[in-house]
Amino acid sequence: MNPENPTTTPRIPVLIAGGGTCGLAAACELLRLGVPVRVLEAEAEPNKGSRAILLWPLGLDVLRHLGLYEEAVRRGLPLRALVYHLDGGRRLRSEIGAENQALLLPQDRTSALLEEELVRLGGRVERSVRVTDVTSDGETVTVKAQGPDGSELIEADWLIGADGIGSAVRQSLGVDFPGSSLPTTYLAAEGLIDGEAERGAVHYFLRSTGPMVYAPLSGEITRLGTPIAPDTPVTAETVQKLLDLRGPGGLQVRELHTLNTFGSQERIAVALRTGRTFLVGDAAHAHSPIGGQGLNLGLQDVHNLAWKLAGVIAGRLDPAVLDTYDTERRYAAQQTVGSTGRFTKMFTLGPKAARARNAGWRLLEATGVLRRRLIPLLAGWRV
Template sequence: MSETLPVLVVGAGPVGLTAAAELARRGVPVRLVDRAAEPSPLTKALMVWPRTLEVFRLLGGSGHLDTYGLPVQAFRYYSESREVCALAFDAETKPSVVTQPDVEALLRKALADAGGVIEWETAVTAVRHDGTGVEAAIAAPDGTETVERFSYLIGADGASSLVRKQIGLEFHGATYPNVFILADVSLDGDLQRDAVHYYCSSKGIMVLIPLYNGRFRVFTAGPPGMRPEELTEQVLQDYVDLRGPGGLRTHDVSWKTTFSIHARHTERLRVGRVFLAGDSAHVHSPAGGQGLNTGVTDAHNLAWKLALVHQGKADPVLLDTYEVERRSVAAAVVRQAEVQTKAWMLKKKWQIRSRDVAAGLAEKLGLFDRYYSPWLAGLTNHYPENPAVTGPVAKRAGTKRDRLLSGYLAPEPLRAVLPIDRYTLVVHGSTNTADQLAARHPDLVTVREISEAGVVDDAEGTPVTIGWRPRRPMAALVRPDGYVAAVDKTPDLPALRAHLAALHG
């Protein structure tokens, strides 16, 4: 049964904007509110990885990314100013530096194009939910408060989330003892301008990240208790001299701050009809630059599921899979960030030596290219078996990420031609059974046939080569988000029949 009430999204940062835009373009009525008076001008998060770039491009942001993004060619790691390894990216794994205001501008346009609006200076002050909907107390800009009812609520209101507190979830974890420093500066000196530079030394960690306008983001650790007003331009220059490669001069500081790093998470991402996404559910060290990306892909995962259920095309059991899938991804991100943060801050000589040798060896053996870069890029995140993924599910895709494997992304050229509002049944061999399945689920499934040459027609009938050639008859059910839900190589497709029957309720 379809829903009639709108979905309420709380928080108009990258996560809330993604959720609202994805829902709106699928025809779901949505309200997006934020207590702030306007978008924040602060650059904040800025590393955007290929999977997230793909989400943004599918929302119509290609031109914006080309204008405001700076492709990063490599991560370069130094120990006591000596380079120990370099992580070079290829066309598939290359990230781009896009500051958070530019990301949000892209998403605001996508939301507007889908007919959505943002209600600024509008705060949710209380939340109650039951089996049929959510009641939210909403304070308007003039201070008047009303209680309104919604079908579902998405809390994308950040680490201090009121929504999380209202549904009784705790934020477990800890805070690193160090205070960290961020500053956006002009930087004079001999430094590769399309690479991120990691300087580890006995004097502390420093990361220099290029920005598209020729400036750099400086990230380093400060003393415990350091306050923002103590971070003068001279203090910042002293840190760059102490921990950087030498010969660099900072000037024209446009933004600087100090902050603490938290590693915290909720036990659940959903309570009834209320969902949490992004920082409201999990925060971690910025090591690896995964924060914004994890939140945006949280929202992307949730939106298509919520749309199908809201429109009565899928059983509500589909919504249970959001927590299962995104918790597994968030847990991996938190582990990676913690390991990298601790590696940065090693003090003992034998530990530093072991770290440097291991990093250099990993580069020589190609382990970065084979495993770490694709993972950072978001291309090898896999979902465990659940109602939205039918096994067997491979534990690691490795270099096989161009195959159709349950729980993994389908090849990128195929993802680019998928419909956003339904599953695609990709078939090689006879399509009779697949056509029967599509006829049984006309509002949920579209059939596409792959030729021997690995060619599939898009929605307009234009042939597209997907870079993968099937060796034998098979069928794969690909979700609207590009992940493979199930693969079946038997003529009657029993696994796909069962999967769709459960999905359709």
């Protein structure tokens, strides 16, 4: 097939660019509401590894709405507490509580669950299909896509860009993505680590030797993340040294399945809606991973949009309702970018400032303020 003479396919109601977690959730929500969709994904295979590991109440509500909550709980591990480990062996423990219910579920399992539901609903992910251009005449969105069989022009009534932080949809539309890259480099490791660590808890080691997040997941898998200097060797030996230096002691790396580094950014697209196109998830906003907010924010984008879009397509709602998407989700994104930025600054303090922070946290925990304010904030009730 000649890429300069692409085939044209019949017009569809909704095209979703991106077959990750948010794109899958959008497809499932719309199909359940009777709206036909196509889902295009540039990658040939689903992403592996945990990436996001925490689903807070509002993210879980999306799975509950799709009838997937019980299966998600079966595949995950309920989060009971956040445990803060300070110098001198001191610990602060904040119980999550039923009202802030959360689930430790690696993102690849969340995506797998959603893709199974997508297939059950009659949909599928078209993989190795990359969006190369987006145009709109005000009545139709036309997407040019490149796949294994050549180039294709796809006409759709509506387009959802769920194609990640490097969104081809956002770039094709010329939508600016202002903000900045954060200076910290993080090492992420996942695999089998022997030693005692409470399960059903996320452990924050906030010591003068440096911070680390340590989270036992379902099965025997553990995920850890810690800031490192950019020139640090990314090896199992480095992970062990950092565990010994920053962790509780007595932990031994047996086998690592994932080992990499990543940075983070703080950005929000200047327009979350452009005509008949909407941006969701990382295509719309980016922020620090501290606090486990990203996937929850993206799933709520999807939930906010899907019922409105389905109502407009069915003629039940005035199209003006779609204007509320940008306003409502921009506010949520701004709140999340701000709060995760503050968490990151507290998490990455130097030794002297860290001692002052820890003294303050001990007071907040003793008076109950830490649980009353921090946990609901992480749970999404204050966004």
